[in-house]
Amino acid sequence: MDEAAEREFAEYFRARCEAVRRTAYLLCGDWHRADDHAQSAFVALHRHWRRIRDRAALDAWVRRTLVRSVVDESRRPWRRERAVDALPAVPVAAASDAVATRHALVDGLRAVPPRQRAVLVLRYLEGLDVAATAAALGCAEGTVKSQTAHGLAALRAALGDALDDLRPAG
DSSP: OOHHHHHHHHHHHHHHHHHHHHHHHHHHSOHHHHHHHHHHHHHHHHHHGGGOOOGGGHHHHHHHHHHHHHHHHHTSGGGSOOOOSSOOOOOOOOOOHHHHHHHHHHHHHHTSOHHHHHHHIIIIISOOOHHHHHHHHTSOHHHHHHHHHHHHHHHHHHHGGGHHHHSOOO
């Protein structure tokens, strides 16, 4: 890659690195894995940088690569969740309401299947509409709608009593 393209990529990376990392965290629920997924997405972007003509679509390209990385990893046998007899003790922390709410939401998202989680994160946390979400995931708009409905139901079930904590007071 020539020097100008390297500079352009570096500028894009600096501008979007944290946002991509946050999205990865919301998709997988673990900061270390989120770093790995974000890095994979940026490595793939760097590899294809010269071939991407529409620079306005870079965010969509990275988002789609990121979602695919997270969903693909969740299908690997060593990443599957295992049932245990007893839940681990969760330390009680003196956290603000915002931190507690965020933790409740992230814990709930972890319980949602990866594809549905990806739809929920893209639709409600990234603010994409149905068409943009379908384009990012490479599926039909109807699939996004059904995955949204199933994902919201799974999230509600996972949150249980914590659902009331997420509703605004008043």
